[in-house]
Structure formats: C-alpha cells, structure tokens
Amino acid sequence: MYKNSKFTILLPTVIACSLAAGMLLGSSLLRSGADRPARRAALSVAGTDKLNMLLRLIDAQYVDTVRMDSLTEEIIPLILENLDPHSMYFSAKDLAQANETIEGEFDGIGVVFNMATDTVVVLNVIAGGPSAKAGIQGGDRIVTVEDSTIAGVGMDQNEVVKRLRGPRGSEVRLGIQRSGIDGPIPVTVRRDAIPIKSITASYLIRPDIGYIKFDQFSVNAYKELSEAIGQLKGQGMQKLILDIRGNSGGLLEQAIAISNEFLPADKMIVYTQDRAGNRETQYSDGQGEFTDEQLVVLIDEYSASSSEILAGALQDNDRGTIIGRRSYGKGLVQSQIPFPDGSAVRLTVARYYTPTGRSIQKPYSDGTESYNRELLSRYEHNELFSADSIHFADSLKYVTEGGKVVYGGGGIMPDIFVPADTSDMTPYFREVAGRNILYRFTLDYTDRHRAQLNGIRTLEELDRFFGSQPDLLGEFVRYAARQGVAPKPAEIERSKEVMLAQIKAYVGRNTPLEDNAFYHNIQSIDNVVKQALEVLSAPRPDNELHVRDTVARTEPSL
Numbered sequence: 187m188y189k190n191s192k193f194t195i196l197l198p199t200v201i202a203c204s205l206a207a208g209m210l211l212g213s214s215l216l217r218s219g220a221d222r223p224a225r226r227a228a229l230s231v232a233g234t235d236k237l238n239m240l241l242r243l244i245d246a247q248y249v250d251t252v253r254m255d256s257l258t259e260e261i262i263p264l265i266l267e268n269l270d271p272h273s274m275y276f277s278a279k280d281l282a283q284a285n286e287t288i289e290g291e292f293d294g295i296g297v298v299f300n301m302a303t304d305t306v307v308v309l310n311v312i313a314g315g316p317s318a319k320a321g322i323q324g325g326d327r328i329v330t331v332e333d334s335t336i337a338g339v340g341m342d343q344n345e346v347v348k349r350l351r352g353p354r355g356s357e358v359r360l361g362i363q364r365s366g367i368d369g370p371i372p373v374t375v376r377r378d379a380i381p382i383k384s385i386t387a388s389y390l391i392r393p394d395i396g397y398i399k400f401d402q403f404s405v406n407a408y409k410e411l412s413e414a415i416g417q418l419k420g421q422g423m424q425k426l427i428l429d430i431r432g433n434s435g436g437l438l439e440q441a442i443a444i445s446n447e448f449l450p451a452d453k454m455i456v457y458t459q460d461r462a463g464n465r466e467t468q469y470s471d472g473q474g475e476f477t478d479e480q481l482v483v484l485i486d487e488y489s490a491s492s493s494e495i496l497a498g499a500l501q502d503n504d505r506g507t508i509i510g511r512r513s514y515g516k517g518l519v520q521s522q523i524p525f526p527d528g529s530a531v532r533l534t535v536a537r538y539y540t541p542t543g544r545s546i547q548k549p550y551s552d553g554t555e556s557y558n559r560e561l562l563s564r565y566e567h568n569e570l571f572s573a574d575s576i577h578f579a580d581s582l583k584y585v586t587e588g589g590k591v592v593y594g595g596g597g598i599m600p601d602i603f604v605p606a607d608t609s610d611m612t613p614y615f616r617e618v619a620g621r622n623i624l625y626r627f628t629l630d631y632t633d634r635h636r637a638q639l640n641g642i643r644t645l646e647e648l649d650r651f652f653g654s655q656p657d658l659l660g661e662f663v664r665y666a667a668r669q670g671v672a673p674k675p676a677e678i679e680r681s682k683e684v685m686l687a688q689i690k691a692y693v694g695r696n697t698p699l700e701d702n703a704f705y706h707n708i709q710s711i712d713n714v715v716k717q718a719l720e721v722l723s724a725p726r727p728d729n730e731l732h733v734r735d736t737v738a739r740t741e742p743s744l
Contacts, residue, residue, distance in 0.1 A: 262531065270534050271550050271557045272518050278528030287382055288436055290404040293354040294380045297322060298700075302626050305329065305337040306346060309696050312380060320375045322362060324696060325636050329370055330361030337363075354378045365633060381406075384436075386701040388414040389645065391709065395722055396423035399705055403436025403492040408443040415447070415475050425480040425722045427715065429705075431510060435491025438519070445499040447474035448481055448506065454541040455499045458519055461535075480726055481506030482718040485600055487561055487570065490514035497598045498540030504588035507721050508600040510714050511570060514561075515597035517547030542584040544594030573603040602721070604714045610684045614677035618666050624685065627665045628692035639697045645706050648699060652690055659686055687711045 241261075245254050262275040276284055286292040296315025297308045306328040311318045329337040331349045352358060356377050361370035384407035387399035396418035400411065415426070435441075445455045451472025459465045483506055485497050494513050500506050519536040537545050550557045568575040578593040585591055593599055618624045632639060642648050652658065659682060663673050678685075687710050694703025709715045 266531065266533075267554055270518060271554050272516070272520055273532060273534045274520075275531050276529060281528065281530050287402060288404050290384070290406045291379045291381050292351065293377050294351045295322075295358065295360075295375045295377055296380050299328070300625075300629065301343050301346065302622055302629060304340060307629055310698075310700055315380060316375045316378045320373050322360075322373060322375070323364070324640065325365060325633055327363040328360055329363050332359050333361075352377050365636070383410065384440075385410045385414050387705045388418065389702045389706065390418060390421055390423060391427065391706075391715070392719065393422055394424040395427065395719065396421075396425070397427045397429065397705065397709075397715075399429045399701065401433055403433070403438075403440040403444070405437060405440070407436065407440040408447075411444055411447065412475060419475075425482075426476060427482050427484065427718045427722070429484040429715075430489050430493045430496065431484050431486040431714070432488045433490075433493040434488060434514070435493055435516070438492060438495070441492035441495040442468050445496050446470045448476050448500060449474060449503055450477050453499075453503045453505075456495050456538050456540065458536040458538045480722055482721055483508050484714050484718060485510040485513045485598060486714075487511055487514060487564060487597075489598075490516045494546050494598050495538065495540075498544065498546060501590070501592060501598060501601065502541035502544070502584075502586050504586050504590060507602060507718075508598065509602045509718050509721065510600045510604055511606070512564075512576060512599050512603075513546070513597040515546055515548030515595075517545045540592075540594075542586060542592060544582075544584050544592065546594055546597055548596040570606040572605060576603075602717060604717050607713050610681045610711075612674075612677035612681045614671070614674045615681035615685060617671055618662075618685075619688075621669070621671075623666050623669050623671060624662070624688060625692060626669075627662050628689055628696070630665070631661070631689070632693055632696040635693075639693070642697045642699065645699065645702065648694055648697065648703055648706070658689060662689060684711050 241254065241258070244252055244257070259277065266273045266275055294316075296312040296317045298310040298312070299306050299308050301307070308317075308322060308324055308326045308328065310324050311322055327337060328350075329335065331346075334349075336346055336349065350358065354377050358375055358377065360373045360375060362373050363370055382402075382404060384400060384402050384404045385398055386401050387397065389397060391397040396415075398411065398414050398418075400407070415423075418426070442455050449455065449470035449472075451470060453470045455468040455470055457465055457467040481500070483497055483500060485493065485508060489497065489510075490513065494516065497508055497513060501508050517538055518534045519538055520532040521535045522530050522532050524530045537547060539545055548557075548560060564570055576599065578595065578599070582593045582595040583591060584594060590601070638651060642651060659678075662685065663678060667673055687708055690707040691704045694707050695701060697703055699706075
C-alpha cells in the first residue's frame with residue numbers, strides 16, 4: 187500500500203487529540219517501551235524510588251485507612267498533566283470505551299436516537315442490525331428497558347446508553363411506543379456488533395464532483411474511503427471534495443494509507459522523530475486510486491492529528507487545494523503502554539513532521555489550561571473571521587517544491603482561508619436554536635410525514651418533497667410561537683436561509699438517506715463548500731496552487 191523506509195508497522199501507538207472525540211489509537215511509528223531496555227532501565231532513578239517509597243510509607247504508616255489502588259488512580263493523571271496535554275491515563279473501563287471509536291464497532295442494539303424531548307426517539311435503525319431484525323422503526327419511542335421506565339423521568343443520556351448497550355449476544359427487553367398504536371409494544375433485541383462509520387456521507391454534489399464527509403480515522407477508514415471513491419467514480423466523479431472538518435484524528439496507519447491514495451509515487455507522507463533523534467519516514471507508492479484528479483480538502487479548527495497528517499502531506503507535496511480555517515495543531519505521537527489491570531497510559535514519545543519538515547504542534551509550555559483555551563483565544567482574537575489576524579513568525583516559514591509558502595508551529599494554514607460566517611445569526615435564530623426548538627420541530631415534522639419520508643431513496647426525491655412543502659418556514663415559526671418565541675419578521679427574514687437549511691438537513695437525516703441528506707441540504711449555507719466548488723469549476727492550474735501567501739507574519743517576541 188505504501189513504502190516505509192526503515193521499518194514494518196507492528197505495534198499500537200496513539201495519535202491523541204484533546205477534543206470531544208477523545209484519544210485515538212494508531213499504528214506505531216515507534217517501538218513500544220518494552221523494546222527499549224535502556225529507557226526502561228533509566229526509570230530506576232532517585233525520583234522514581236522516592237515516589238515508590240512514599241506510596242509504601244502511606245500504605246504502611248498513614249493514620250487512616252487508605253485504598254492504595256484509588257490513590258494510585260488519582261496520582262497517575264496528576265503526573266502526566268505535568269508532561270504535555272496529550273499524555274493521558276485511562277482506567278480499564280475508560281480505555282474500553284475510548285477504543286470503540288478506533289476499533290470501528292461497539293456492542294449495542296443498532297439505532298440512532300435522540301433525547302430532545304426527555305424520551306428516546308429512534309431517528310434511524312441500522313440496516314440489518316439487531317433492532318431492524320426485531321422490527322423497531324424510525325420514529326419509535328423507547329419508553330422502557332427491562333420493564334423500567336426511561337421516558338419522561340429526566341434520565342441522563344449516558345445512563346440510557348448504559349442500559350441499551352451490552353455484550354453481543356445478550357438480550358434486552360424494550361417497551362416501544364409507536365404512533366397510531368395504543369400501549370407499548372414489547373420487543374426483545376439481541377445485541378450485536380454495531381459498526382461505527384468513518385465516512386458518514388458520500389455522494390455527487392455536481393455531476394462530475396464527488397463529496398465525501400470523513401469523520402474519523404478508524405480501523406476501517408481506508409477501506410471505506412476506497413469503496414466510496416470507487417462508487418463515485420462509477421457514477422461519473424472526476425473531481426473530489428474531501429471534508430475532514432471536525433475530524434479529530436485516529437489511526438496513524440490509516441492517515442498514511444489515505445494520504446497514499448492521493449499522492450504520486452515516492453512522495454514523503456510524514457516522518458517522526460523521538461528524543462534521541464531517531465527518524466522514521468513514510469513514502470507513497472503511487473498505487474492510489476485518486477493520484478492525479480482534482481482534489482480539494484476542507485479543514486477547520488477541529489481538524490486534528492491524523493487529519494493534519496493528511497492535510498500536511500497533500501499541501502507540502504503541492505497536491506490539491508486545502509480550504510477552510512487553520513487546523514487544531516496537534517503534532518505529537520503517543521505510545522500506549524498497558525498495565526496488568528487493563529488500564530493503560532498513553533505517553534508522548536515523538537513528534538511528527540510534514541514533508542517540508544514542519545512540526546504543526548502548537549505550544550503547550552504555559553500548561554494544560556492555557557492549551558485547552560487556545561481555540562477560544564482564536565475566537566477572541568478574530569482569527570476565525572480574518573486571515574489577517576493570524577500571525578506566523580518568519581522562523582516557521584517553509585517552502586514547498588512548487589514554491590508555495592507554508593508555516594509550522596500551530597496547525598495547517600489552508601491555501602484558501604474561508605472565515606466563519608455569523609451574518610445570519612439573529613437573536614431570533616439564537617433563541618430557537620439555543621432552546622432546541624428548531625430541532626424539536628424537525629422531530630415533530632418527521633413524525634407527521636413519516637410515511638412519505640421513509641419512502642425517499644434519492645436526493646432528487648428529497649428535493650422534490652421539500653419543493654412540495656412551500657410553507658415549511660411558516661410551519662416552524664408558528665411552532666416556535668407555541669413554544670413561547672414571538673415572531674420577529676425582520677430577524678426571521680434575515681435568518682431564513684440558515685433556518686430552512688437546518689430544518690431540511692435534520693428532517694433529511696431522518697430519512698433512509700441519513701447523513702447524505704443532511705449534508706446535501708446544509709451545503710446551501712456552507713461557504714467553505716461553495717469555495718471548493720468554485721475552485722473545482724475553474725480551469726486547473728498546472729501546479730494546483732490557487733492563492734498567494736497573504737498571511738500576516740511577525741517576529742517572535744522575547
């Protein structure tokens with residue numbers, strides 16, 4: 187699939203990101219700690235002996251009884267917090283949950299649900315999954331689990347998930363409330379493995395332009411992408427928009443394999459370097475399925491880790507166009523070391539670098555709290571709205587073979603910057619969105635049109651359906667008024683496009699088209715996608731460079 191200049195990937199490592207998606211596992215560019223006797227021996231230093239001695243003293247002599255296992259669980263995270271933001275400890279329970287996303291599956295009943303109304307509303311049933319086999323349908327309400335009421339009792343969503351999930355092969359008894367049927371319907375579901383998709387949407391946005399929404403680099407990411415590209419090519423795709431906005435990373439080997447899909451032969455993809463200066467490098471093999479066609483990659487401030495490896499590999503090799511906003515800035519590699527009780531520590535052991543030699547890791551010397559506030563700082567300093575507010579030191583400047591200027595030190599700066607757009611965020615819209623009124627309306631609307639929506643099979647059919655609903659916005663405004671939000675005509679007119687797009691997107695997601703319908707409708711207000719379409723519709727420059735270096739720079743302060 188790709189060439190490795192020095193080694194064969196054998197052992198697990200972590201590409202971690204302190205975003206909502208959590209820690210993400212990858213294949214190793216480094217040997218595990220067990221293969222490094224010199225480093226292991228170095229642990230026997232005075233500081234380590236002092237810590238062990240303290241724990242023994244507490245266990246033997248402290249005045250009160252202390253649970254040493256609980257104390258240890260508290261001490262390990264405190265130690266790691268003093269290293270870097272991405273070295274972390276996971277208990278056995280937390281590790282199993284964190285691994286689900288990367289492993290690409292979990293054990294459950296196979297439904298997508300929402301609890302916007304304090305009731306589990308089934309939005310979609312996974313085709314061929316346990317719930318589908320048991321006869322559960324979109325629009326059903328799950329009101330009881332094992333004869334215990336979960337609807338209308340203020341139950342936390344995490345508790346609901348805990349009750350619905352369980353080991354594959356186990357059974358769970360549910361009570362289902364269905365429109366038009368009196369009383370709950372008893373259903374028994376046998377839990378099974380439920381796939382977690384890396385690619386959530388894939389369709390033709392124009393007759394010759396494909397769109398792929400890529401959410402995570404899980405174990406099946408490369409396979410899913412290859413299949414999606416093949417299907418879209420079969421439908422006439424000649425150009426591609428790859429959307430990795432919000433993708434916080436995943437398996438490193440998947441990022442490398444996917445980068446390989448888009449690069450000609452013998453191009454560097456990424457290299458890592460540890461404390462001792464050991465460097466390991468990955469190159470493309472030229473066997474990818476999309477190495478020459480026009481490509482646009484969309485990124486934002488939540489694109490991190492493996493996403494940045496992909497974006498950096500393409501940008502530094504002058505392949506395609508990167509559009510959006512500056513990415514997160516996570517350029518550290520972690521190695522996972524397990525403990526006998528099933529817990530593990532994920533320790534930063536190297537940095538990764540893009541082909542030009544950039545480290546895109548943002549600074550963390552001011553501590554974890556400052557590091558975690560960095561995205562908020564970008565907002566406060568207007569960086570999400572103006573490229574002129576983004577400053578890079580000249581010392582972080584690099585130049586690609588094609589002559590494009592790029593920067594290290596804090597994420598991937600896109601070739602084309604598209605600011606966040608808040609022009610239609612009126613007080614009326616903020617209220618109906620913030621109070622979840624708009625989303626609850628889409629659930630109510632879906633219930634009232636369930637028979638029609640369930641029969642929709644193509645995006646064209648969905649467009650025709652919405653075209654037959656001329657008073658959709660008026661229905662919503664009247665619904666919001668019944669929820670206590672008085673109509674404000676001027677603000678409604680100003681926010682009309684964003685409200686209609688979101689209503690259609692959420693309703694569309696409740697059809698068999700799922701996220702294809704969501705993104706198809708939301709793209710009418712997505713300026714980043716509009717910019718991508720503009721780039722792909724223009725004549726293709728030979729070097730694929732579409733913008734000049736317009737980012738403001740400054741010298742580092744002392």
